[in-house]
Every structure is written in C-alpha cells, then in structure tokens.
Amino acid sequence: MLYTIAYISRAADHLSTQDIQELLQYSSRSNVSSNINGLLLFNEGNFFQVLEGDRLAVESLYNKIKEDSRHDSLVELFHERTVDPVFKEYSSQFNLISTEYDVIVIKEYLKRRKKTAVKPGMVHQIESFLGLE
Numbered sequence: 220m221l222y223t224i225a226y227i228s229r230a231a232d233h234l235s236t237q238d239i240q241e242l243l244q245y246s247s248r249s250n251v252s253s254n255i256n257g258l259l260l261f262n263e264g265n266f267f268q269v270l271e272g273d274r275l276a277v278e279s280l281y282n283k284i285k286e287d288s289r290h291d292s293l294v295e296l297f298h299e300r301t302v303d304p305v306f307k308e309y310s311s312q313f314n315l316i317s318t319e320y321d322v323i324v325i326k327e328y329l330k331r332r333k334k335t336a337v338k339p340g341m342v343h344q345i346e347s348f349l350g351l352e
C-alpha cells in the first residue's frame with residue numbers, strides 16, 4: 220500500500236551549511252536505494268519534506284526522522300494513503316524550489332491533498348510558505 224507523509228520542521232541551531240548539505244545528500248542516496256520518492260527542501264532554517272512509497276518503508280523512515288535531533292518543532296501536514304503518487308523520483312535541495320519540476324509536482328501533490336487537509340486554508344498556507352503562490 221502506498222503512503223505519503225509531509226511535514227515542516229525547524230533545523231537545529233547548531234547545524235552548519237555543510238551539515239545540511241550532507242543531510243540532503245544522504246537522504247537522496249538512501250531514499251533512492253529504498254524506493255522512497257519525494258523531496259527534502261531547506262530554506263531559511265526550515266525543512267519541508269514529502270515522502271511517498273510503500274507504507275512500511277515510509278513510516279519506519281518517518282519514525283526515525285521524527286527522533287532526529289538535527290531538527291525540532293515538526294508539524295505533520297499529511298499522513299495518508301495515496302493511490303496516485305506524484306513524485307517519480309527523490310530530490311533534495313538547499314534552495315527552496317529551484318526547478319520547474321519541483322514546482323509542478325508540489326502543486327499537483329497539494330492539489331490532490333486539498334480534500335484531506337485537516338484545517339481549511341492549510342494548503343494555501345503551505346503554498347505561501349513555499350513561495351508557490
């Protein structure tokens with residue numbers, strides 16, 4: 220069963236630019252080898268991550284990520300079954316949404332989640348957080 224999880228979190232103060240670069244590279248390599256798609260973005264002290272893939276794989280990774288001391292104040296945005304995954308690959312970037320592909324897939328991802336968003340206006344908030352408006 221395919222699942223998706225998305226969250227926003229705050230990077231720990233002690234993280235250097237190099238630490239973040241290494242984390243982005245690590246997550247790309249590791250997710251490609253475990254067939255998890257999505258993306259991890261870092262911008263102005265915040266992370267935004269989307270994970271899509273087999274439920275067990277995605278949830279066990281997410282449980283590890285939640286415990287990771289390199290970030291805190293994690294806010295879960297979506298955690299649900301998906302029948303039509305949007306991400307065809309995994310990408311990680313230091314600058315917020317620098318490719319057209321990211322813009323297209325994130326918009327599509329959020330469009331499909333509009334119905335399941337817990338709070339009204341949440342999708343809009345995420346779009347504005349990501350500068351997608």
Ligand SMILES: Cc1cc2nc3c(=O)[nH]c(=O)nc-3n(C[C@H](O)[C@H](O)[C@H](O)COP(=O)(O)O)c2cc1C
Binds near residue numbers: 280
């Ligand atoms: C913001 C953030 C995002 C992360 N994303 C991933 C990820 O997508 N894939 C991954 O394997 N590890 C990711 N990690 C690292 C995991 O928390 C963990 O350190 C890693 O999976 C290694 O765990 P292990 O040594 O228990 O296997 C992330 C960590 C943080 C702080």
